[in-house]
Amino acid sequence: MEKSKNQLITEKSLSLLQQNQYTSYVDSKLTKTEMKKWIEGFFAVKVRGISSSRVANRKRRGKLSLNSTSKKKMIARLRANYLTPLFIN
Template sequence: MDKLKNQVITGKSIRLLQQNQYTFQVDLKLTKTGMKDWIERFFDVKVEGINSSRMTSKNGKKKNKLNITYVSYKKMIVRLKKNYFIPLFMSQT
């Protein structure tokens, strides 16, 4: 899928893996339902919920000196139901 960019690897995302939550960087146009359908079909898992946020990259100014915030990417945290996991990122314990 070209709308799924990559997995986000940070301290928080690694802690979320222990709670069966996976963090992905996705295309700005991708919706929660589209992400849920794709994850469930591709990895054969059941999604419990998805949180999404638009991440800003920098602030800029235009000619009239108004502050403008640029959105660079969208981040989604996918929470799976119990007893499901994505084997690509975490082995079953």
């Protein structure tokens, strides 16, 4: 199962990098505990906490705005002195 789909690069996510927090879209069926174990095993880091939220996909068809399946966004807060190789502060 693919855990992390892609890194989220926005102005807010880039500012969170300075606080050692990494933002990405993940598989919508994952729990916080599963994601924490995967990050700690894959990147060899210690995770302090994880926040998650669902983000609705919006498709426009004519003048109507339709909601399709939602995505899940995860913010992983790492402990001090840990970095992932995806982004180096």
